[in-house]
Amino acid sequence: MDLSLRHITHRYDEVEVLRDINLEIKQGQIVCIIGPSGCGKSTLLRMIGGLERPTSGEVLQIGEPPADCLNPLTYIFQDFALLPWRTVEGNVSLALEDHALSATMREEIIADVLARTKLADFRTAYPRQLSGGMKQRVAIARALSVRPAVLLMDEPLSALDSQTRELLMDDLVDLWEKENYTAAYVTHNLAEAVRLGHKIVVLSRRPGEIRDIVEIDMPLSARTGENSELESIQKRLWTLMRDEARAADRELLDAR
Amino acid sequence: MRDKTTGNQKAGKPVPFRGGGFLPKPKKIIAPIVFIALIAFWEWGSRTGFIGPLILPAPSEAFEAFMNLLNTGLLWQHLAASLQRLLLGWFSGTLLGIIVGTLIGLFSLARSGLQPLVSAIFPIPKIALLPLFIIWFGIGEGSKVATILFGTFFPTVIATYGGIDNVDRGLIRMGQSFGLSRLSIIRKIILPGALPAILSGARISAAIAIILLVAAEMIAAEYGIGAYILIAGSLMATDQLITGVAILSCIGLIFAWVIGKAEKYFLKWRA
Ligand SMILES: Nc1ncnc2c1ncn2[C@@H]1O[C@H](COP(=O)(O)OP(=O)(O)OP(=O)(O)O)[C@@H](O)[C@H]1O
């Protein structure tokens, strides 16, 4: 299943947040979205997943999601969004309870995703008993349990410390190697973007327009350690971003 | 391995400790000691004449009055009458309050229609309405239960919709993003999220219920702790009065204890 964004424009009252965004998200591709703070990345992601309606334009779903898919467009949130009153397995189960699944099926799915995210030993723990990285792994397990066609991630690692971030980043890469999931990944971190993205979309300052789209052909498994090609891409992205951020600051000054 | 520059010299003084404190912890034995000491002092004061018998009867006299109440079997009649009104009024007031509070918390129509009404009626002392209740619901049980019901209904409504308003919107959006039905979101995300506020509302409404119980029973009741206190008061039987007040206090403590247990059970995820 592919997604296609056509002429997405959005305004909150008088403030124009997004302007004429056209973007294709192809099956099996990770699309990273970067841009200065407040340019509308989170807003765009909410529109892709159907949590918010754009003022004009549309998000099209091209082709059918796989038959066994329970929730085609599935989010992983920056703040994890776990229910504090449910245990790890209860949080995963929440996503399954509204679907017609037998109890044994549900149990199988839960056991499977918890094993894949190395959480099997923490089934009955409450979120407050887990570290930040583990909480995000629970959220990833929950997302995997509904067999999504597209994962929508809004800065999923930015609430975590840098070591945990590295580890989870490796997990996301491994997972992609195995399952070739499709994803839209919003981040502030350019290193994350070049590590994970097949396609990197650079948004301008508000109103967010597409400044540039950078495609990286190198397979994810090859993007480890020192890599001059990735570094030069990252440098180019940084130059683009820096100019936007500077211009945004200047506009704030002028507005006063 | 150790840092080379330390260990050899022994000059300097330890950094003064300035942390700690501001963390009162309940110590189990203190409360009974305070109670016993206070009652012992009171008893001593009464026996030596330091506290006049007209000002305050001795605890032993109050206890005698209590034993008298127990032996004549009147205690159970008073208690049964009071508890029945209390539980009936508090239970239905809380239940209705949770329902209406949930409606206000969830639906724009209920919010715009009912919230101003609740804000307008909440501050009225329900005791002032008692004569009206007697006309509406009769001088018997009806008016007493209605007073307690009304008194507990409003704080529960306010606690409930306040709790719902404070539920993390991010969690609700998460529920929507997984395609949960509206009912599931209400049942599994909104109501559990509002439960802490609802339970602390229940604590407050329990205290209000006891206050209103006594007020209602003072108007027209044959049996009930409030009636007992009223009769004792009009006869200047201060020993019986103290007994009645102590019984009320115990009922309040038991209520608070039960709600505390419920909080421990339902909110164990908070810890
Ligand atoms: N519900 C809303 N109502 C009004 N304005 C909003 C709303 N949500 C976001 N905005 C505004 O829209 C703009 C874009 O917000 P958005 O959260 O999408 O930015 P972002 O790119 O995700 O920023 P960040 O990188 O800081 O997360 C911001 O200026 C914000 O103030």
Ligand SMILES: [Mg+2]
């Ligand atoms: Mg954002």
